[in-house]
Amino acid sequence: MKAIIALALGVLISASAGIAQDAREIAREMGADTTTSVSPGTDRNGVHRDTETSLESRQHAPNLLEAAQASKAKKQSKAQRKQLLQKRESVLKERQTAAEAAVAAVKKTEMTEKMALTPAETAANEALVRKKAEKAWDVKRRKELDKIDRALKEGSDDSTEVRLHAPSLLKPK
């Protein structure tokens, strides 16, 4: 390894010959040599983090777990979905029945009062009555339908929502 043996006292004929190396040596001493991809000792200033550390396969614990209460998007079973769809259908049917009942009531009134209306007027009247009945139904029951739709969309019903619950800290005496 050590092949060179100092020959004799060398006489420096020129002032400073090593400024180029000096700058890099000083940078190495200060732990920031950028002209190499590996740092001697430890990379205390993170200069070579991009070229030195790539073998890390370990993941720290927090990365492995999601939040405690993350509700898993549970896929509904076929039976659950069918039940929800049936419920939706029956609610929609109720809406339709309510509208038809309102139209029938108006028709009955027209007949009993022997009102003379043109077919166009009758149709417009019926449409108006149907719309009004549907609106009235929406005010009362729309939320129920929305709830079913949401449950179908999200794949889970509100009642099956998984979340943390705070225990009752103060027990009744």
Add this chain to the structure above:
Amino acid sequence: MNRWSAADRKGTTGFWFAVRCVHLSLLYLLFFASYHRAFGESDNEGAYKRAVLRGQAQLEKSYVIGAAADRKAGDAKAAAKAACPEQNDALETSAKLLNDEAKRLAEEAKAFAEKALKEFTYAETIMSEHSEAIFGEGLSLLQLKEYCSAIRKIEWVRKAKGPDPETTFALGNALVNSSSVGSPELKTGIDLLGDYIRRAEASGNPQAYPNLAIAKRLKEEAEAKPKQLVLEAKRSDDEPNLALCPMPIPGKTELPFTASISSAIGYNNNVIALGRSLPLPNGVAQKSSFYNESTFALARDISMSHPASSSSGWLTDRLSLRYIFIADTFQELPTRDRLLQTISGSYQRAITPKLAGLVKISDQLLYIDQSIFSNVFSAQEALVLTLNTRWKTLLSYYLVRIDGFDPSTPATDPDGFTHRAELAQTVALIQDKDDLSPLLAFTGQYGHEWNETKGITGRFERDDLLGKLEWKGFHARNRCSFVQGITLALSDQWQPDRYTNATFSSSTSNGLFARAEETNAVVFAVSLTMWYDDSIKSASLPEGNRLETNFSYRHTTRDSNVNSKTYDQDIFLASVKFNF
């Protein structure tokens, strides 16, 4: 015989009357004191109860909003996953919007948990001996993901009033969330969750155990962690450059950059690199000095991905940016004070699942004694071959431009280019049996350099051989441990330099000879990472440690055929670094 006269008796009665009055007064005072005490206590109890109930209500709100945030995050993940196989802008936008919404909700949930914590802390100050408020604090801290403080509070409650199902669940939850594979804490957490589940199922009244579903899921996930880690390691082993799709959302750091400040105390026994047995130069009293090293650094790593051209899937890209400012001030040799500013940027792009290309440019400005000394610009182009998680090869070419600003003659002009070809090889010799991280790694590096300076005296060729062993003596498997890691490194670097031109004359021969020398540097270093903090965990700081201490010893020996160039140098340095 009655020794007391009537007057005496009268006086005695008066005396007893006075005693009775004092007695009554004392009783009265005692009664009032106890009444006030009782009244005050009842007041305190009321305030305590109100604070606990308020805290509980805030916590419940936090849970509801937190669950909504998690649902949104889950939807975002699903949308991002659906957008993966082929880039789907609409789905990506939808995922981004959902993520933003999830972040907003998570912040809201955090705010409610903080409010709950305040209420419980207030309740604790009113009646410190009651455990409900302290358990409430533990639950709030758990919701805030401050697991270590939560564990301390919950354990206190369990000690004070004995374990009950809800403290069992909360402690199990905190432990599995704060520990990793191979840790006893993870095992304890799984056992506690199992205990809670067993009790709930045996009770015949699952409604009394509202967290049963979550306990089951947490236990399932915690038990699956080792298997999941093995699968991930296998995937990385097979195709190290393959990117996960969707890319994991980077952790939120307080600043756009990871910043750090460090302060070090060092001792250099030969600051001026004085030749062996040479006298001190005029005006210099000593060659050794204590010194202080102060560092300020900024770092940012950005992970990206692009579709693989050869196969399906995505490949990783990484952009790294650095700014480092280092100032050394010498106590006894102020003329050697130095200041180094480094700015660098690198971009690594995967070409195949195992091969990547890297470009790194950097610029270093060095000041000595408040005067500009040199500027070193380097450009590295490299091929990075990562065969698996144990084997990495780097083949590089560097073009280095050096400009010196000290006065020089045409023959000694240091300005010019240096070329360096380098081969670096890292092998993980021993991996952790639980989390498969490298415990003992060996790095070997060979570099060959040649330069083209303007002045002829500085032209040389160099071989550069480095061997390094790095041993991770300890790494924490839970975030509550103050010391997160201890790494020991030992390296040896050998550099034989052969100068091209004969510019030196010898007293023993008539002709000129070319300078030739060998430099050997041995470095021993110990690094301790401490104080885990999730908020600063990022790609630039994967360990997420706030504190870091380093101790290093460097011994340099240079042998040369020019006597004035031979020297020995020892440097000790102990530093403390704070990341924020």
